[in-house]
Amino acid sequence: MSVRVLVADDQRVVREGLTLVLGLLPDIEVVGAAADGAEAVALAERLRPDIVLMDLRMPRCDGVEATRLLRERRPEVRVVVLTTYSDDRSVLDALRAGARGYLTKEAGGEEISAALRRVLEDGAAIDPAVQHHVLNALARPEPEPHERLTPREAEVLGLIAQGLSNAEIAGRLYIGEATVKSHINHLLAKIDARDRAQAIAYAYRNGLAVPGET
Missing domain, CATH: 1.10.10.10 (Winged helix-like DNA-binding domain superfamily/Winged helix DNA-binding domain)
Incomplete structure (x- = not known):
């Protein structure tokens, strides 16, 4: 069964590159591409993808807010973050908003595909490079x-x-x-x-x- 994916990234070259790479992978179908979080939510409601591959820093509505909105409106749509940011705050904000996966843009096509599969099977996919940020956050006192x-x-x-x-x-x-x-x-x-x-x-x-x- 093909995994229906919606790509959300404000950089056109990244959107087109991801669409091309994912389209070459077996059993991956890119159903749409969004330039910001608001468009990602609107397209997800219309196209009903299995997974949104979500950037974090986007205009109008960022990836964290878009993830939160999707959790409220379309909880069946999973979100996997794909971003250049791997700091504690970015990771925890995305996971708290409802993201099921977190990858950096160092990830290759096969790694992204594997992460999408894990998330589709109700698992989680956290890039090993950012896992320590989760542990760091859990070790800190609860923020105000x-x-x-x-x-x-x-x-x-x-x-x-x-x-x-x-x-x-x-x-x-x-x-x-x-x-x-x-x-x-x-x-x-x-x-x-x-x-x-x-x-x-x-x-x-x-x-x-x-x-x-x-």
């Missing part, structure tokens, strides 16, 4: 709630503290209102806040509020 916010979530929290509405935040960050709502829901859960008022209070207590424009 705001330390678990993604950079985008922290930015949204700062704008909430300025008193901006969802529509205003969307305009400021050039993203959709639905994406803003998703960020707010996630950050509220992470900081254990019930509503915007509690989020604003939390932002000021922890130095996360940013001054408004003059």
Whole structure:
């Protein structure tokens, strides 16, 4: 049975290269390619791939947020991260968001294919080069709630503290209102806040509020 794969990477040469390499492997079918996380989520909902091969650093919606959205909307679609980043934060953020695999772009075609197979069979595929980051993170004390916010979530929290509405935040960050709502829901859960008022209070207590424009 062929593995249906969607490739998500903001660099065109990488997308096309991965599509070409994967297309040459037996039993791999590339069903689409996305230039950012938002497009990856939209295409995954329409094309129903088995696996999304996801980059992390992408405009509009990064790979971590896209992985989280897919876990909520299409939990049957697995995510395998393929990125140049192998630091502790990147690895843990991706796995916490729901990624089932994490590979660096040093991986070859056969290694990627094997990882896709393991994940499709409900296994996990963590590049040996980054496994120690998981162990390092487990050995550290649990981070403060705001330390678990993604950079985008922290930015949204700062704008909430300025008193901006969802529509205003969307305009400021050039993203959709639905994406803003998703960020707010996630950050509220992470900081254990019930509503915007509690989020604003939390932002000021922890130095996360940013001054408004003059």
